[in-house]
Amino acid sequence: MIVEISHFFSILSAGLFFLAFIFSTRTYQGNHNLELLVNRIFSYGFYFIFISFLLYVWLAIQSDFSIRYIAEHSNKDLPTFYKISSIWSAHEGSMFLWILFLAGWSQLFNYLLSKNDLLKAPAIGVLAFIIFGFLIFLLFTSNPFETILPIAPINGADINPVLQDPALVIHPPFLYLGYVGFVIAFAYNTAFLIKGDMQINWEDVIRPWSLAAWVLLTIGISLGSWWAYYELGWGGYWFWDPVENVALMPWLAGTALIHSLYVSSKSKVLRGWTILLSISVFSLSLFGAFIVRSGIIDSVHAFANDPQRGLYLLAFSAVLITTSLIFYVYRLPQLISKNLVVAKSKESFLSINNILFAAAIFAVMLGVMYPLIFDYLYDKRISVGPPYYNTIFAPLTFLAAIFLVFSVGSLWQRTSKLLNFKSFLSMSILFAAAASICISYIYQDFQWWFVGALFSGLLILIRYFLLIVDSMIKKSYFNKPSAIAHIGFGVLILATALNASLSYEKIINIKPGEIYKDSDYEFYLIDFDLINEPNYDSVRAKFSVKNIYTPNKTFFMFPEKRKYFIRGQITSESAIKITPYKDIYMTLGDQLDNGYWVVNIQYNYLIRWIWIAAAIMGIGGFAALMERLKRK
């Protein structure tokens, strides 16, 4: 019964969003009462989808297995926490959450934007159309409300055990919030292009929304990376998997957008480029949804199924993207500023980085598309792996870092004197070069990417260090959020490079009672425990580990292998010893016939600092958002 009510509220919500869209097209003449009506209908559309989702959460908590989706993805023995998160563990439910967030962002925008804003009605119309289109997709091709009466099972099928993890409970919501958050920039700019009134200051309206979406997307991607590291047992933090790539593209475009928006709002140049970026970010989010949900690629993330889904998503995205681009192309001559970007001004460096970001997005897109094109043309499966991405990303990142540093002390709309010998820039370059040569020498690693990463990472850190010290002495202003986020970027470059250069692994055969000695550590395998849990059996090794240099500080590590009953899945639970400088990462392999066990020991240097860096970038973005909100 409750499921029918929930279903009904979703249908009602789709109807209301459709009405809001239709009415909004009639507000072109500036009928204020009609505009207020559109806003009102839109709010009710959101309330109904929200109630529908709450009821669905309730059904999941109650373990109502007469609902096919819940029966297939949940289980009555799960803690409530995972019963709720099972909703976004597969296609239908995660689409439902995606739409809820889409409607949530849009409603917040509807609520906060002044009703005198000239673009409010058309922007709300665009949003209503997008939400309506996705609700139709949900209700007709991916219905989570489908029931399987009268054969409702007594218990459900459980969620995949690797997904039963706190990080995975919050990773998809953050990611979706980030993805769909860029819809505001898309909708508002599409409305701007339709209206064509060039006096409107769209930059200031969409900046906080884009920043907020960027922060959430950054958090979402980092959580996914962190989860993959400790749960999948491979010990890596990024795999260049197609689905990671389709999440990375909106992030790259979003990063370019928040910078380009800054330029456009400061000096009214690059407006055409900024609008193109705002269209691209959401288009890339749609592309991601399409790739993941159409079954085109095989991946741990992909939700394979029915071809209608892919066709619908393709058609709907095509309508949104091409309509918006046609208006864009039509208005482009008016958008191009008569003022040219001054050479060696702040805008010029940000423009160069815009180009570098576009190149990076193109490179990732090529990596995703190439296997598909190849398979289509030659019927052969190939994969594009990390060597391709690393080779392209490393130089782009170094160049972007260098131009970022150039932009730090430069001026808006004026040529800046850069390479004056006494300038902070020259000092930073000298220090960074000297330090990176020393560090390369210490680690005896002179590969181009390692030296390049050290130089560009240190350059950022030193330049900001000098900026902060200088501002503190002179008590002058500096852009704190930007400094925080960019320091995070510098740390990210350094941590990634040092991790790649220093990390190594050992694969050993060991049996209880034996000791394995490494250069710094001694691993003593004490014994194995057999553990019987309600939903799995496990074998757990007990290692006592000590550092050779501090032999009285012993610690234990428990790598484990689990076999889950319901799906028969075997998972490996790595044991991780965290130190500030490195992780010791241990996974239990197979047992050999002679009683020995295969154990994999990895030393992952500075891997924590990769996520810390991402967190610092997120904090920087959040601080920028707060500053903007305070100024309003």
Next chain:
Amino acid sequence: MNTLLRFSILIIPIVGILFFYNLLTEDKFYPGANFKNFNVPNFKLQSLDSASSFKKEDLQNELLLNVWASWCITCRIEHDFLMKLNSEGVRVTGLNYKDESIDAINWLNSYGNPYNFNLHDLKGSLALDMGVTGAPETFLIKDGVVLVHYSGEVNQAIWDSVFIPIIQENKMFK
């Protein structure tokens, strides 16, 4: 700026859309379906009632091999359709996957048995060799060669669009 040049921006999304449209409407594209042919690997498994053991050579010439388990909810939904196929003369062989035989036999007794016989793959070894990632999955096999591997629930729509064309092409189940 030249109008033609401006509109050329649209070429990128349009080419992309046409490419994906072609990919999705291609005959051989169906999410979850794999049409790459491969030989059934060698195996030796007990039947579900443990009465006899089976090898690759004991499989019939033409059959549908359905991977199922009593713990699998989707298999329960798929079950009605398999009953219908069985009644229409399609030979469906079960590969009971990572399941206790007692649970599986109870399941068949209470819901009905659509299979002509069942292999019991407790450890999932044959399933692993055949590339099974979960249940249900279905293989269309002719003379020891897999023609179709479908992951997910087989229903009338999937049967008509994925299996029937291959069955007609190879003149099976006559």
